[in-house]
Amino acid sequence: MREFKVVVLGSGGVGKSALTVQFVSSTFIEKYDPTIEDFYRKEIEVDGQPSVLEILDTAGTEQFSSMRDLYIKNGQGFVVVYSITSQQTFHDIRNMKEQIVRVKGSENVPILLVGNKCDLSHQRQVRSEEGLALAESWSCPFTECSAKNNQNVNVTFAEIVREMNYVQNKSRQSKSCCSLM
Amino acid sequence: MSSKVEEDQHQELLTEDQLVARCVECFDVDEEDEVEDIEFVDALFLSHQWLSDSLSLITHFVNFYQETRNVEQREAVCRAVSFWIEKFPMHFDAQPQVCAQVVRLKTIAEDINENIRNGLDVSALPSFAWLRAVSVRNPLAKQTAFSLSFVQASPSDISTSLSHIDYRVLSRISITELKQYVKDGHLRSCPMLERSISVFNNLSNWVQCMILNKTTPKERAEILVKFVHVAKHLRKINNFNTLMSVVGGITHSSVARLAKTYAVLSNDIKKELTQLTNLLSAQHNFCEYRKALGACNKKFRIPIIGVHLKDLVAINCSGANFEKTKCISSDKLVKLSKLLSNFLVFNQKGHNLPEMNMDLINTLKVSLDIRYNDDDIYELSLRREPKTFMNFEPSRGLVFAEWASGVTVAPDNATVSKHISAMVDAVFKHYDHDRDGFISQEEFQLIAGNFPFIDAFVNIDVDMDGQISKDELKTYFMAANKNTKDLRRGFKHNFHETTFLTPTTCNHCNKLLWGILRQGFKCKDCGLAVHSCCKSNAVAECRRKSSSNLTRAAEWFASPRGSMRSRIINTCKRSSRPRTVSAVVTSPTTEKPTCSTKLSPPKLKDIRPQSESTEYYNSGSTPDEEIGLVSLACEEVFEDDDLADISSASYRTA
Numbered sequence: 043m044r045e046f047k048v049v050v051l052g053s054g055g056v057g058k059s060a061l062t063v064q065f066v067s068s069t070f071i072e073k074y075d076p077t078i079e080d081f082y083r084k085e086i087e088v089d090g091q092p093s094v095l096e097i098l099d100t101a102g103t104e105q106f107s108s109m110r111d112l113y114i115k116n117g118q119g120f121v122v123v124y125s126i127t128s129q130q131t132f133h134d135i136r137n138m139k140e141q142i143v144r145v146k147g148s149e150n151v152p153i154l155l156v157g158n159k160c161d162l163s164h165q166r167q168v169r170s171e172e173g174l175a176l177a178e179s180w181s182c183p184f185t186e187c188s189a190k191n192n193q194n195v196n197v198t199f200a201e202i203v204r205e206m207n208y209v210q211n212k213s214r215q216s217k218s219c220c221s222l223m
Numbered sequence: 224m225s226s227k228v229e230e231d232q233h234q235e236l237l238t239e240d241q242l243v244a245r246c247v248e249c250f251d252v253d254e255e256d257e258v259e260d261i262e263f264v265d266a267l268f269l270s271h272q273w274l275s276d277s278l279s280l281i282t283h284f285v286n287f288y289q290e291t292r293n294v295e296q297r298e299a300v301c302r303a304v305s306f307w308i309e310k311f312p313m314h315f316d317a318q319p320q321v322c323a324q325v326v327r328l329k330t331i332a333e334d335i336n337e338n339i340r341n342g343l344d345v346s347a348l349p350s351f352a353w354l355r356a357v358s359v360r361n362p363l364a365k366q367t368a369f370s371l372s373f374v375q376a377s378p379s380d381i382s383t384s385l386s387h388i389d390y391r392v393l394s395r396i397s398i399t400e401l402k403q404y405v406k407d408g409h410l411r412s413c414p415m416l417e418r419s420i421s422v423f424n425n426l427s428n429w430v431q432c433m434i435l436n437k438t439t440p441k442e443r444a445e446i447l448v449k450f451v452h453v454a455k456h457l458r459k460i461n462n463f464n465t466l467m468s469v470v471g472g473i474t475h476s477s478v479a480r481l482a483k484t485y486a487v488l489s490n491d492i493k494k495e496l497t498q499l500t501n502l503l504s505a506q507h508n509f510c511e512y513r514k515a516l517g518a519c520n521k522k523f524r525i526p527i528i529g530v531h532l533k534d535l536v537a538i539n540c541s542g543a544n545f546e547k548t549k550c551i552s553s554d555k556l557v558k559l560s561k562l563l564s565n566f567l568v569f570n571q572k573g574h575n576l577p578e579m580n581m582d583l584i585n586t587l588k589v590s591l592d593i594r595y596n597d598d599d600i601y602e603l604s605l606r607r608e609p610k611t612f613m614n615f616e617p618s619r620g621l622v623f624a625e626w627a628s629g630v631t632v633a634p635d636n637a638t639v640s641k642h643i644s645a646m647v648d649a650v651f652k653h654y655d656h657d658r659d660g661f662i663s664q665e666e667f668q669l670i671a672g673n674f675p676f677i678d679a680f681v682n683i684d685v686d687m688d689g690q691i692s693k694d695e696l697k698t699y700f701m702a703a704n705k706n707t708k709d710l711r712r713g714f715k716h717n718f719h720e721t722t723f724l725t726p727t728t729c730n731h732c733n734k735l736l737w738g739i740l741r742q743g744f745k746c747k748d749c750g751l752a753v754h755s756c757c758k759s760n761a762v763a764e765c766r767r768k769s770s771s772n773l774t775r776a777a778e779w780f781a782s783p784r785g786s787m788r789s790r791i792i793n794t795c796k797r798s799s800r801p802r803t804v805s806a807v808v809t810s811p812t813t814e815k816p817t818c819s820t821k822l823s824p825p826k827l828k829d830i831r832p833q834s835e836s837t838e839y840y841n842s843g844s845t846p847d848e849e850i851g852l853v854s855l856a857c858e859e860v861f862e863d864d865d866l867a868d869i870s871s872a873s874y875r876t877a
Contacts, residue, residue: 047506054408063540075558076537079510098505102532105410105420107597108427108471109529113505115476144601145476 043085045094046206048199049117050101051110053134056125057158059101060189065199066097086196088203095199114145119152119206121198124173126157126186127165132172139180150213152205153182156198161188236550239275242267243283245553250306251299258306263553266560268311269569272398273559274551277314281324288328294335301335304328305342312348371586371653372669373433378452383577384584385426385453385469386462388591389525390574392419393464394567396528401566405535419528423468428595430472432675434484435603443607444487447473451492454499460576461524463503463516470499477604484608503527516565523575526565534562582649589646589700590673592639643700647693661690677703718753721745729754 050058063076066084075081082097098117103109114120122138124131142151155177157168170186177184183201187194237245246267249259258264271280281304288300304325308315315321322345329343370376392415400413410417430450437443450473457466472478473496479485485493502511509530516526538559551559563569654666664680671677683699684691720741727736729743730751736742745752 056408059536059540063537076534077508077513077562079507079513081537082508096506099533099537101408102405102534102536103529104408105417105424106529107424108468108475111475112471112503115474115479116505147476147480 043092043094045096046119046203047096047098047117048119048121048202049098049113050121050123051114051135051138052100052104052123053131054101054104056123056128056131057189058099058123061121061123061156061158061187061195061198062097062099062101064189064192064195086199086203088200088207093203095203111145114142119154119202121154121156121202123156123158124168125159126168126173127159127162129167132157132168132176136176139182150209152202152209153180154198154202154205155180155182155184157184157186158189160186161191161193236552238550239279239283240287242551242553242556243280243287246303247284247287247296247299250302251295262557264303264306265310266553266557268307268314270556270560270563272314272569273402273563277318277321278324281321281328285324285328285331288332297332298335298339301328301332301339301343305339308342308345308348315345315348370669371583371649371673373449373673375669376583378449379456379577380580380583381587382453382456382460382462382465384580384587385465386457386460386525386576387579387584388422388588389419389462389465390567390576392422393525393528395419396566396568398568401532401535401568404532405539408536422591423464423529425591425593425595426465426468427472427475428597428600429590429593429675430469431475431478431600432595432603434473434478434481435600435607436675438607440481440483440487440608443481443484447478447484447488448492451496451499455495458499458502461519461522462576463512463527464525466499467503467527467529470496470503474500477601480604481608523573525567528566531562531565534565538562581645582652585642585645585649586670586673588642592642593674593703640701643697646700647696650696651693661692663690667691718744718746720755721752723752727752729757732757 050062052058062082066082082099083094084097085092085094087093098113100110100113103113120138120142122135124135139151139153142153143149155173157170157173159165173186174184183205185194185198185201187198189195246264249261249264252259271277284300284304288297291297291300308325315325325343325345329340332340332343373381395415396413396419397415400416404410404413404416410420434443434446434450437446450469454466454469454473457463457469502515503509504511509527512527512530516524650670651660651662654662654670667680667683671680678699680691683695685695685698686692721744722740723736723742723745727742728734729736730753732754734754736752736754743752743754
């Protein structure tokens with residue numbers, strides 16, 4: 043069974059923890075303890091293949107620059123979250139891909155752009171088209187979800203698994219092309 | 224069956240009243256020294272300020288006392304409050320209303336046993352005033368053979384000083400700030416938390432800059448090794464927070480990419496660094512760190528505040544929110560207290576750190592007050608060890624949102640001024656041996672290593688008497704700190720005469736720059752190349768590659784340089800003999816400023832790629848040509864209105 047480390051990035055207050063906790067807690071809500079070793083690990087089946095995700099939620103540590111650098115270095119996939127109710131949180135993440143690329147040293151990094159709090163449509167400040175445009179400029183998938191209502195949460199993490207698999211396969215293909223030459 | 228009932232009892236949601244009732248039950252025992260379910264009692268007192276406040280809790284105890292008629296229960300209330308006062312005295316410090324309730328309880332408890340009532344005493348509390356003071360002056364330890372220089376100070380002294388700084392700022396984070404941050408996710412109303420995160424980030428950046436400041440892989444490796452030793456000592460004294468910051472700096476991408484530097488490291492150092500990195504790894508929810516933290520649970524330790532902020536955010540996401548429901552289960556209360564006990568403000572234990580030396584602490588504080596731009600650090604890393612030999616292009620300039628760089632908030636001017644004054648006093652105390660109020664160039668070199676990118680001696684010695692006074696050093700550091708706040712300089716180019724080593728075209732007229740030496744001018748900020756006759760016509764906007772401290776520091780000192788250049792003109796006019804560079808170098812001490820003025824400061828060269836051409840002066844130039852060059856430089860300086868204003872201000876103060 044394959045294991046992936048997924049880093050959840052975004053500015054404070056966008057709901058990263060709610061998204062993460064909603065995803066990992068559905069099975070053992072009774073013994074809720076964010077300090078235990080396997081709290082952030084969960085099995086997920088995507089397209090018939092089982093995987094184990096370890097979520098590195100950066101909530102609470104957004105302001106610690108070197109800690110985030112370490113997270114990115116050890117991460118394999120990146121879920122970049124903003125809140126559709128706050129234009130500022132969307133503005134804050136515009137350069138996140140450049141930072142990830144800088145730390146990873148490669149342009150081929152699996153990223154998923156997520157607009158959270160889509161249940162608050164009456165407070166929407168960021169149009170879906172804006173999120174989609176940024177995702178296109180990053181060449182990555184885009185989705186909107188609501189952690190509070192558990193809407194699209196599992197779909198979000200399934201999508202980052204697909205993206206990690208896709209990037210991995212793409213990397214293999216380019217290697218085989220080189221060997222042919 | 225009984226275990227099931229007990230389990231349900233622990234999960235039952237309790238109001239504050241019910242929590243108090245449960246607590247009183249724990250003290251309602253025959254033996255006076257015995258407390259039933261001490262874990263719950265400790266959890267309630269430790270965590271109550273997260274749920275409500277001390278006045279509310281003591282009021283509930285008093286009300287409970289008044290409502291019950293049972294003498295045993297009344298005695299239990301008194302014992303509970305006595306326990307609270309004895310074990311958590313900080314909750315009663317500078318809390319007159321809370322203390323008044325204790326006095327009231329003691330007054331109405333007339334019929335209670337004298338021994339029990341005596342515990343209700345808030346008149347002899349230890350003082351916690353030092354936590355609320357902006358700064359605390361401690362008596363200086365008498366250590367005459369103590370070095371303030373980073374190179375000469377021992378790793379244990381550095382780590383001890385950093386630990387004192389960290390302990391001080393972490394202890395001042397209030398419960399209110401923690402609650403606000405966990406709820407909102409930002410720092411707008413959390414100044415002390417912001418300050419502690421700023422110290423964390425600035426330390427990380429300082430570590431990176433101290434390493435990148437060195438020009439050769441061997442020198443960088445030496446600094447890196449020193450920081451690994453500092454990290455090992457931090458681990459030894461269980462300061463995990465500062466350890467995370469230092470290791471975060473050592474392993475930061477801007478340092479980790481230096482393959483040549485890492486190649487110089489010995490396998491032992493690499494192994495030690497790997498062990499420290501694994502200890503702090505986020506893998507499996509920081510389980511290695513949590514194990515190490517648990518192993519020293521009885522001793523003094525400084526936990527990684529970022530990890531436990533993360534835990535608080537996660538637990539706040541769980542269903543039960545006390546703010547709304549005003550209910551919490553005893554199980555959750557115990558878990559909450561375990562989380563909160565990782566923040567120093569909830570423990571208020573005195574530290575057992577090794578004895579502090581205020582002078583080294585004051586010096587390091589100034590180092591940590593200087594703020595560096597993430598982008599500048601990365602650019603410097605690329606210049607130290609380019610990605611490939613064929614690629615000398617700096618990376619595209621990035622402007623991160625403020626939060627993305629991590630908070631490095633500027634301390635207010637009063638705090639900075641105080642830190643700098645304390646540092647200057649420390650430096651002069653240790654290096655001004657004859658107490659004449661000046662330090663020499665040799666003495667200055669010792670301390671300069673603590674501050675990456677510090678200016679050369681001659682730029683700090685503004686009156687050029689060969690010595691640095693206290694005022695000169697203070698003025699320099701205040702300006703250096705201020706410069707990091709300045710916005711970009713706008714559109715003016717910073718042209719300097721340059722010898723280009725490869726064929727170069729003028730950006731203005733697109734024609735070749737002819738000649739072998741000093742073919743034209745180049746802007747130091749954006750790299751624009753032009754003919755001397757095209758210089759004044761260049762219309763391209765100056766888009767700086769990076770706004771480094773070096774450029775700003777150079778700009779700041781353009782005024783004293785202009786002053787120096789004026790003096791040089793006078794000197795040259797009086798001189799009837801041609802002067803060569805070598806002659807200047809070998810001339811007496813008073814001539815050194817002249818030499819430095821002509822030659823580019825070494826640190827400016829250090830940050831350039833090797834392929835970039837350098838300024839070059841023909842040793843055979845005639846005095847007339849020299850005067851012309853200096854005049855041209857002066858004209859260039861005073862073309863800039865901002866600099867002219869600075870010059871005027873400088874002259875007025877002189």
